[in-house]
Structure formats: C-alpha cells, structure tokens
Amino acid sequence: MNTGTDRVKRGMAEMQKGGVIMDVVNAEQAKIAEEAGAVAVMALERVPSDIRAAGGVARMADPRIMEEVMQAVTIPVMAKARIGHIVEARVLEAMGVDYIDESEVLTPADEEYHLLKSDFTVPFVCGCRDLGEAARRIGEGAAMLRTKGEPGTGNIVEAVRHIRKVNAQVRKVVHMSEDELMTEAKLLGAPYEILLEIKREGRLPVVNFAAGGVATPADAALMMQLGADGVFVGSGIFKSDNPAKFAKAIVEATTHYQDYKLIAELSKDLGTAMKGIEISTLEPAARMQDRGW
C-alpha cells in the first residue's frame, strides 16, 4: 500500500474537475457551499478581498477555523499556507486538511524558494501565470494548478490572461519538435522533463483550475470555455447579496458552461455581485499575482 503517490495526489484533483471550489470562513458558509454543490471548500480566516482591505501580513488561518469546517462538511477541505512556509504546510497536513494551496494571497514567507511539495503526503495546488511558472510548480511536486488571476478584485481580466497564456504555451510545446524542447525549457524557465511530459501526453500532467477574479456565473463559464478544468471562487460568493443563490448559480454555470440560455436564467435577479477593482488602479505592491518565483 502506497500513500501520497503522484497518482493519488493528482487523481484527487481529477475528481474535482468540472466543479467549483469555494472560499469559506466558517462552518455556516461551508454548509451553504456544500448544499450549493461545491466540490470542495477552501477554509480561510478572511476572503481575499478582505485580506486586501485589512492590509498587513496575511498568514495561515487559525486552525480552529479549519477544524470547524472539516467537522461541518463531508466534501474535501483545502487551506492556504504562505509561499515557502514549511511549518504552516506541515501543520495543515498534520490536521488532515485534504489539499494545501501554497498561495500568493497570503504574504510570502520566502522570497526565493517555494515548498518542495513532493516531500509531503498531502497534495498541493499552486498558482501560475504562464507555463514556466506552472512547470516549476509541477517540478516541485504540485498536483494541481490554478491561474493566479488577481485575487479579491472581482475582475476576471487577469485570470483570462493567465489561462490563455498557459494554454497557448502548452499548445506550442505539444507541436514543437522534441529537439527544440531544451531551448524552450530555457526560455520559459521550465524543467525540461515536465515539458517532455506535456509534449508526450498532449496536455498538462495535472488539472488546471481558474482562480482570481471570478465574480459571476458568466465569469465561471468563460473560464471553462477557455479550457479551465474547474473554478475557484474566492470573494465572489460570500461578498454577494444572496450567497446561497449565487453559489448554486456558479455551480450550474460551470457544469453547463455552453448552455447560454441556462446561464441567462441563472443570472437573473442574483442581486449585486461584488463591486470589483480595476486592475490598473492597483499599486504594484498590492498585486498578489507578482508573488511567487
């Protein structure tokens, strides 16, 4: 019997495909998310837009919150650790959290190195903006990827940029001749072996979700249409007027992302979505997507 193999870790993410993973800050929200059909919840102390508003250093949430959420629902529970914070990640693993997000939403603990995720039994998800970053994270052992987008803005533009970029670069690698891959690896800053695997399989070796700015059912469907395997919704749901209704609408739009009549129905009378932030108004230091190396 083998635990923590690549197949077991990556397979867990495969089971989440076509689904929505929702940020929650307590047991009550977790139950609303589960009831709405979320495939997993991300247990946090604050959703990204509140982290933005609060400023200061954002760290791993109080373990009490994770414990409360794990007891409240039967779907998998994810939690965030700071980039490079070995101990936060080990604590989450010891608590039995099902998936760890080594996340740029929190303040990085290490500005040079990410976690060696292959060392852990628990699987990890990491953010990426391009194939170089995606492949480096896979090289370190990430079993799932997500676009970084720009978290807590309710603005989909960065997530669109990132999924388009990664998928375009994957297509390029798949169609390249094998003798061109080493130079491509150098240019992308990507491990050669990962590019070789992508070329041979014809796709990324792990699931890639959309994250960072999904604020409406149409946003979720857009990301699916652009090739995301599923969707993370952070601030969008519990910052809206009617979270239960909003959550259900996002789940359905993700499942039936090409059924535009249905998406029109789902989008009626949802109340106001989160206000949102225009990206160009963000100070460079407030751009979470630039964290990670």
Added chain:
Amino acid sequence: MVKIGVLGLQGAVREHIRSIEAAGVEGIVVKKKEQLDELDGLILPGGESTTMRRLVDRYGFMEPLREFGRQGKPMFGTCAGLIMLANKIVGYDEPHIGLMDIVVERNSFGRQRESFEADLPIKGVADSYTAVFIRAPHIVSVGAETEVLAEYDGRIVAAKDRNFLACSFHPELTDDHSLTNYFVEMVKQAKLIHV
C-alpha cells in the same frame, strides 16, 4: 455500435471516455437526461457524490437514471458512482439512485492523506490490478444476489449485482482497462438479450 455514456455533470469524465474508446466502443459524455435514450450502458464516474447528487436532482436525472437501470441496461459506478448506485448509505436516511443491493460507507479509509494505491486481485478480471483509492468509500455488506469481486484489507471494494457493477477505486486513473473491458462485455451481453 455499442454506445456507453459517462454521466458528465462533474468528475473524472474524460478518463472514462478514454478507456471506453480503448475497448473499441463509442463513449458519450452525458449532460442532459434525453441523451440516456440512445445508450446501451452508463458509467457513473468518480467525483464528489454530494455535488453529483445536487446536479442530478436539479436537472431531473433521478427518475430517468432509475428507469435506465430497471430496463436491465448495465451501469458501472466508480467511487462516487458506487455511492450513487448503492441502495443504502451508512449514516443517511435515503440512498441516491439506490438500485444496487449493497450497503456503502463514505470516506471510510480516511481523509486525503490516507488515500493510497494497492495491488489486488479482481475476480474474473485480473490476478493483480493496481487500484487507486481516493477518499474512498467501501462496501459494508452485499445482498444475497450480489457477487463480491474484490476485497482489500478485509473490506469489499468491488461487486456486481445483476446489471450493476461498482468499485471503491478509480480504474479511470490507470492505463489498465481490464475492469472497463469487463463492463463493456456486460453491456454487449445485455444488448444481445434486449434487441
């Protein structure tokens, strides 16, 4: 040509389609209940059973799925799909589709860090099969007519009851298509009888 659907509301759909096609039959992703009519067999994939149940209810799939099974058309549930098929779930008052005579317990091997892979024999399928268990359920007990096909660590992890086949693990995550082939044979046999 034999057509096998994969319930495509959520989960590992693409992988099942790939192994159906590897068996030389047509694989169809099922998102609407009307699609069930054209199928000879159906796979309920791995994923999150609570999510699948919500979507099954919302799109009126429940009765058409039960009718599909009652017609004698083969259904194969893997992991979450096994939970969907079972006629009793430990700790719950009501089953989901509830057609297969087995009692199932959810998340019975623990959380994700306890998920594992192991080699085991499957009766009539393989002497050694690499089974990938992810937050897996197990079959607590089976009805009189249900045949146990595999056990791991004293727990039932694969079984067959009339036209229903189910396993706790994920055949779709490996390149070994022998269990899917076994199901494809069930579908072919059932089609011969019904035509």
